[in-house]
Amino acid sequence: MLPADRLSANTFDKTALQLARSLGLGLEIVDYLLMDPEEDITEKRKSVSQMMVGFSRLSFHGTAVGRDLVEINILSDDELLAIYDESYEHARFHGIDNIVFHSYYLASQETPSVWVTKKAAFWKEYLRNKPASLRVYVENFIDDTPELLAELCDLVDDPRLRICLDVGHAGANSFIDLSEWIRLLGKRIGHVHLHNNDGLEDKHWPLGQGVLDMAAIIEALLDKAGSPTLALECDPKESLRWLVQNGLLTCPAGLS
Numbered sequence: 001m002l003p004a005d006r007l008s009a010n011t012f013d014k015t016a017l018q019l020a021r022s023l024g025l026g027l028e029i030v031d032y033l034l035m036d037p038e039e040d041i042t043e044k045r046k047s048v049s050q051m052m053v054g055f056s057r058l059s060f061h062g063t064a065v066g067r068d069l070v071e072i073n074i075l076s077d078d079e080l081l082a083i084y085d086e087s088y089e090h091a092r093f094h095g096i097d098n099i100v101f102h103s104y105y106l107a108s109q110e111t112p113s114v115w116v117t118k119k120a121a122f123w124k125e126y127l128r129n130k131p132a133s134l135r136v137y138v139e140n141f142i143d144d145t146p147e148l149l150a151e152l153c154d155l156v157d158d159p160r161l162r163i164c165l166d167v168g169h170a171g172a173n174s175f176i177d178l179s180e181w182i183r184l185l186g187k188r189i190g191h192v193h194l195h196n197n198d199g200l201e202d203k204h205w206p207l208g209q210g211v212l213d214m215a216a217i218i219e220a221l222l223d224k225a226g227s228p229t230l231a232l233e234c235d236p237k238e239s240l241r242w243l244v245q246n247g248l249l250t251c252p253a254g255l256s
Helices: 014-023 041-051 077-093 112-127 147-156 167-173 178-188 214-224 236-245
Strands: 007-010 026-029 058-061 098-102 135-139 161-166 189-194 229-232
Touching: 007 014, 014 236, 026 041, 026 229, 041 077, 058 077, 077 098, 077 112, 112 135, 112 147, 135 147, 135 189, 147 161, 147 178, 161 167, 161 178, 167 178, 167 189, 178 189, 178 214, 189 214, 229 236
Parallel strands: 007 026, 007 229, 026 058, 058 098, 098 135, 135 161, 161 189, 189 229
Antiparallel strands: none
């Protein structure tokens, strides 16, 4: 049975915020994911602060860099650190200590050993001047295997850095079964993005719609990953109903 106090919705769907608030879910802020250099940060901070009212459990999705894998590979570590530090400052402004960043592994750009070594050094530098309360979750993006994230987490060897398992990304981009992703990553998983798809593209469908066996995935997470926080990156109402109907969640008061 999923612990309801570990579940969150996110701010992609503004119409779902009142439902999530009334059900006592947490909230993942994704409004800084695709930052426009011309955006008024003061106005953004104001609007996000208003959305956060009534939520006590919060996480924050760090900024994605341009077109992600295309542009991130031309940035120096110093440039990327500056962008990620800016994400940290936005999260800190909102009082959020849990930040998700994409992994950005691209097999055609670097060998696995080079990537892991470079990224371990990058994250150690990033965390060097950050508080003990911070939690950074490195999310599989187009990764086709869990091994590199497991090795990265072990090399950094810092309790502030863990893995965000995005089950939809893994289902669309990897031939490795989700049960193996969860078995190998195990308790390195600190945060999970839950959504379903057709096994080919990142659709963000509700949990009961798609080819991913979400019941088996959730059972494996409960068995192997300890007690990660979980964010619904899909229609929360439909997905919560599915969880209740499949005996994976006690029906929250107020869910119709």
